[in-house]
Amino acid sequence: MTNQRILSHFHESAELKIQSATVLAPHIAQAIEMMFSALSNGNKILVCGNGGSAADAQHFAAELVGRFERERFPLPAIALTTDTSILTAVANDYSYREIFSKQVQAFGQAGDILLAFSTSGNSANVMAAIEAALEREMRVVALTGKGGGAIGKMLTDADVHICVPHDRTARIQEVHLVTIHCICDGIDVALFGGDVNE
Ligand SMILES: O=C(CO)[C@@H](O)[C@H](O)[C@H](O)[C@H](O)COP(=O)(O)O
Numbered sequence: 001m002t003n004q005r006i007l008s009h010f011h012e013s014a015e016l017k018i019q020s021a022t023v024l025a026p027h028i029a030q031a032i033e034m035m036f037s038a039l040s041n042g043n044k045i046l047v048c049g050n051g052g053s054a055a056d057a058q059h060f061a062a063e064l065v066g067r068f069e070r071e072r073f074p075l076p077a078i079a080l081t082t083d084t085s086i087l088t089a090v091a092n093d094y095s096y097r098e099i100f101s102k103q104v105q106a107f108g109q110a111g112d113i114l115l116a117f118s119t120s121g122n123s124a125n126v127m128a129a130i131e132a133a134l135e136r137e138m139r140v141v142a143l144t145g146k147g148g149g150a151i152g153k154m155l156t157d158a159d160v161h162i163c164v165p166h167d168r169t170a171r172i173q174e175v176h177l178v179t180i181h182c183i184c185d186g187i188d189v190a191l192f193g194g195d196v197n198e
């Protein structure tokens with residue numbers, strides 16, 4: 001019984017990944033192109049999300065500033081989920097809704113990219129961050145699920161929407177993870193070409 005449950009998690013996850021690959025590949029390719037071009041112009045990437053998606057935001061920033069699979073110079077990415085003094089002050093003095101948007105206003109510049117994670121597409125603080133980014137002429141890459149929610153409706157044609165075709169938060173997060181690894185790999189390939197062992 002327990003084993004069956006475990007097996008079904010693995011199967012559902014694997015099946016969704018296969019199914020998402022075709023649907024998401026063109027959007028992921030667009031995100032890679034947009035990020036590579038921004039980084040090449042001296043711009044940076046700000047990243048945000050709640051809960052498991054906060055971990056994804058930090059995971060992505062770590063792979064850009066540190067490394068993914070290749071040795072290379074550090075690339076500028078900042079997770080907006082890590083400074084507990086900023087997060088608690090803004091949540092306490094203003095609202096939880098503004099914890100990311102205030103940081104976008106503080107650090108974001110035209111041409112920078114906001115990478116925004118929300119499995120529901122409806123987290124108010126992620127939406128506020130997107131609003132702030134668009135006001136500053138930043139571009140947005142949104143990783144969502146569940147049809148994209150309100151975030152899907154806020155994005156412009158200049159932005160990229162990577163919407164996982166599923167309704168279960170855990171499954172969506174699992175596809176978000178492989179997506180950020182695709183993006184890291186794509187940026188490395190754009191920088192150096194070829195495969196990892198070259
Ligand atoms: O990791 C999980 C569930 O798998 C949770 O921590 C989850 O991230 C949190 O409930 C988030 O607050 C959900 O926000 P969102 O993805 O809808 O924007």
Ligand SMILES: [Zn+2]
Nearest residue numbers: 052169170173
């Ligand atoms: Zn989770």
